[in-house]
Structures are given as C-alpha cells and as structure tokens.
Amino acid sequence: MKLLDIGVLSERSGVPPSTLRYYEEVGLIVSLGRHGLRRQYGPEALTQLALISLGKTAGFxxxxxxxxFGRDGAAELPRAALHARADKLEVQIRRLITLRDALRHVAECPAESHMECPKFRRLLRVASHTRSQRRPGAGFRADRG
Amino acid sequence: MKLLDIGVLSERSGVPPSTLRYYEEVGLIVSLGRHGLRRQYGPEALTQLALISLGKTAGFxxxxxxxxFGRDGAAELPRAALHARADKLEVQIRRLITLRDALRHVAECPAESHMECPKFRRLLRVASHTRSQRRPGAGFRADRG
DNA sequence: GCTTGACCTCAAGTTGACTTGAAGTGGCAC
DNA sequence: GTGCCACTTCAAGTCAACTTGAGGTCAAGC
Known part of the structure; x- marks a missing residue:
C-alpha cells in the first residue's frame, strides 16, 4: 500500500499543501498517517480531490x-437527493449555455445596439425567467489552475 | 420614460435594495435620479441585473x-475576448455535465462500491484531466432565489 | 552530527460580495 | 402638521475558503 506524502499529493493534484491541510481540518479528506511530521495520504485522495474540484466548479x-460524498468518495445521500442535486445542476447548465450563447452572439451580431437585436432580447428574457439563486456566504473560486 | 423606485426594482428583480446600492457603488448599474432620497432606475436595469445574475451563475x-458588459448591458470587449470567455464557459459546462452524470450514476448504480464500477471510474478520470481552475478570493453565491 | 528544506501548528489576515446597524430624511396618508 | 415607513449614508460586521507568518520539528544527505 503506497502512501503519498502531502508534497507529492499536492503536486499530483495541483492543490497546495495549505489547502490539503485545510480540507483535512474540515473533514473533506483524511490522512492515513505520518512520516515524521508529514501527512501521508492514500491514493484514493486523488479521486476525492477530483470530486471536490468538480463540485466546486458546480458552485457547491x-x-x-x-x-x-463521504470520506471515501462514495455518495452518501439517498437516490432522490442525488437526483435533486443533478436537477439543480441541470438548471445551472442551461443558464451557462444561455450565457455562452449570449456572449457568442454579442461577439458576432452586427446590430447597432444589442438591445435592438431580437435574438439578444430573447436570450435575456430566458435569463430573467430562469431566476438566479443565492445562498449567504458560499465562497466559490474559479480560475488559476 | 417610466422610472423604477429602488423598492420596485428590488421586488421585480428579486435583488435586495442593499445589493442594488452595492452594485451601484461598484459601478455595475446606474440610477437615473432620485425621488426624494430614493434612487430611481431606468427599465434597462432589469436587463443588466439579468446579465449580472447569469454571469454570477457562471462563476464570474x-x-x-x-x-x-458595460453600464448599458452591452458588450465592451473585442470579439476575440468574448469568444475566449465563451470557450472557458464551454469547458465549465462540460465539467458540470460530467458531475451531473456522476451524480445520476451513483444514484442508480448497483455496484458494491462505486470505485469498482468502470463507468464511475471513467467519469472520474475525465474529471481529473479537465483540471479545475481557481482565482483568489472571488466570492460566488448560488441559491436563495 | 549538522545543515537543509519541506513539512508542522496555530493564530491572524485576506478577499469578494454582501448585510447589518445606527442615526437621519422625506413623501404620502390621514 | 404629524406620524409612518421605506428609504438614505457610512462604518463595521459576516461568511466561506483559503493563505500567510511566526516559530518549531524532523528525516535525509553530506
């Protein structure tokens, strides 16, 4: 059973050691032991980090x-709850597609003002109907690989 | 030209007045005048807020x-930059689809452990290859309509 | 055996996006 | 003309998710 030193895990996952320690502190991952002072992680930690990364992209x-996802990276919620999450994701995906289309459109549309373009106005109508959601203080960071 | 009292705009957009004031402070929207002390907004503010909401969903x-998007809700960047944004969005959309599929899968998969399921492992491989991005301190809030 | 360097702990700081609280103002209904 | 109440300003607080800094430890290489 080959364990990964925190430095190795950090390098392989792209997640800084400080963040790995933080994740462990808040119970997202577990270290299996120490080599001297240094945390040692099992290979499944890489999977967990991939899952965490995905979840963050989704705004969770x-x-x-x-x-x-429990400590072992396996789902812990009942089916219905998992499907509910997936449904919320689907809504978000549709909003992202709307924005992508809006961006592509304004990049190409020759109309004097975008507001005069029926296609753009239609995109925005969709946007305002698919109401946005917020939850207090849920930090999300994207960018900086 | 009918103006919207901040209270009305807040109600119609679902964005709290404190947030509208904050958006104005940071230059995302502009009020066209006052009725007594109260800010009055033009109807285009609703469009701007829809755009802001979409952008936030996308993690911007x-x-x-x-x-x-400039103050008037029209794009301010050159075409190439807009397409670049759209490309990044597309990557994110694919990650979200991966996560949605993973969730749906674990909700249905009868395998003993998900790690033993080839389909799940394949999803995770995709997840770890499509590397996640971060940028320092970019708060994002989802939920609470 | 001593240096080196990457780790350790713990507290405090940072960031973006707001919200909250105190103290004040002004249009509108009565 | 007076009370109400939603607004106003401004400073300070909050929150998640990290990062940074000070001071310390320890396995490995020389």
Missing amino acids: SLDEIRGV | SLDEIRGV
Missing part, C-alpha cells in the same frame, strides 16, 4: 460536497 | 462582469 460549497 | 466575479 465544501459543506455540500462533504454532504454528498 | 463582479469585476469580470463589469469588464464584459
């Missing part, structure tokens, strides 16, 4: 991610 | 949103 808080 | 910071 670390709390929610921990709620959905 | 308010700074980035302001950068892409």
Whole structure:
C-alpha cells in the first residue's frame, strides 16, 4: 500500500499543501498517517480531490460536497437527493449555455445596439425567467489552475 | 420614460435594495435620479441585473462582469475576448455535465462500491484531466432565489 | 552530527460580495 | 402638521475558503 506524502499529493493534484491541510481540518479528506511530521495520504485522495474540484466548479460549497460524498468518495445521500442535486445542476447548465450563447452572439451580431437585436432580447428574457439563486456566504473560486 | 423606485426594482428583480446600492457603488448599474432620497432606475436595469445574475451563475466575479458588459448591458470587449470567455464557459459546462452524470450514476448504480464500477471510474478520470481552475478570493453565491 | 528544506501548528489576515446597524430624511396618508 | 415607513449614508460586521507568518520539528544527505 503506497502512501503519498502531502508534497507529492499536492503536486499530483495541483492543490497546495495549505489547502490539503485545510480540507483535512474540515473533514473533506483524511490522512492515513505520518512520516515524521508529514501527512501521508492514500491514493484514493486523488479521486476525492477530483470530486471536490468538480463540485466546486458546480458552485457547491465544501459543506455540500462533504454532504454528498463521504470520506471515501462514495455518495452518501439517498437516490432522490442525488437526483435533486443533478436537477439543480441541470438548471445551472442551461443558464451557462444561455450565457455562452449570449456572449457568442454579442461577439458576432452586427446590430447597432444589442438591445435592438431580437435574438439578444430573447436570450435575456430566458435569463430573467430562469431566476438566479443565492445562498449567504458560499465562497466559490474559479480560475488559476 | 417610466422610472423604477429602488423598492420596485428590488421586488421585480428579486435583488435586495442593499445589493442594488452595492452594485451601484461598484459601478455595475446606474440610477437615473432620485425621488426624494430614493434612487430611481431606468427599465434597462432589469436587463443588466439579468446579465449580472447569469454571469454570477457562471462563476464570474463582479469585476469580470463589469469588464464584459458595460453600464448599458452591452458588450465592451473585442470579439476575440468574448469568444475566449465563451470557450472557458464551454469547458465549465462540460465539467458540470460530467458531475451531473456522476451524480445520476451513483444514484442508480448497483455496484458494491462505486470505485469498482468502470463507468464511475471513467467519469472520474475525465474529471481529473479537465483540471479545475481557481482565482483568489472571488466570492460566488448560488441559491436563495 | 549538522545543515537543509519541506513539512508542522496555530493564530491572524485576506478577499469578494454582501448585510447589518445606527442615526437621519422625506413623501404620502390621514 | 404629524406620524409612518421605506428609504438614505457610512462604518463595521459576516461568511466561506483559503493563505500567510511566526516559530518549531524532523528525516535525509553530506
């Protein structure tokens, strides 16, 4: 059973050691032991980090991610709850597609003002109907690989 | 030209007055005047807020949103930059689809452990290859309509 | 055996996006 | 003309998710 030193895990996952320690502190991952002072992780930690990364992209808080996937990276919620999450994701995916289309459109549309373009106005109508959601203080960071 | 009292705009957009004032402070929207003390907004503010909401769903910071869409809700960036944004969005959309599929899968898969399921492992491989991105301190809130 | 360097702990700081609280203002209904 | 109440300003607080800094430890290589 080959364990990964925190430095190795950090390098392989792209997640800084400080973040790995933080994730462990909040119970998202577990270290299996120490080599001297240094934390040693099992190979499954890489999988967990991939899952965490995906969840963050989706805008889930670390709390929610921990709620959905247990320490071993397996789902802990009942089917219905998992499908509910997937449904919410689907809504978000549609909103992202709307925005992508809006961006592509304004990049190409020759109309004087975008507001005069029926296609753009239609996109925005969709946007305002698919109401946005917020939850207090859920930090999300994207960018910086 | 009918103006919207901040209270009306707040109600119609679902965005709290404190947030509208904040958006105005950071230059995302503009009020056209006052009725007594109360800010009055033009109807285009609703469009701007829809755009802001979409941008936030996509994980853009308010700074980035302001950068892409000017005060009038029209794009301010050159075509190439807009397409680049759209490309990044597309990557994110694919990650979200991966996560959605993973969730649906674990909800249905009868395998003893998900790690033993080839389909799940394949999903995770995709997840770890499509590397996640982060940018320092870009708060994002989802949920709470 | 001593240096080196990457780790350790713990507290405090940072960031973006808001919200909250105190103290004040002004249009509108009565 | 007076009370109400939703607004106003401004400073300070909050929250998640990390990062940073000070001071310390320890396995490995020389």
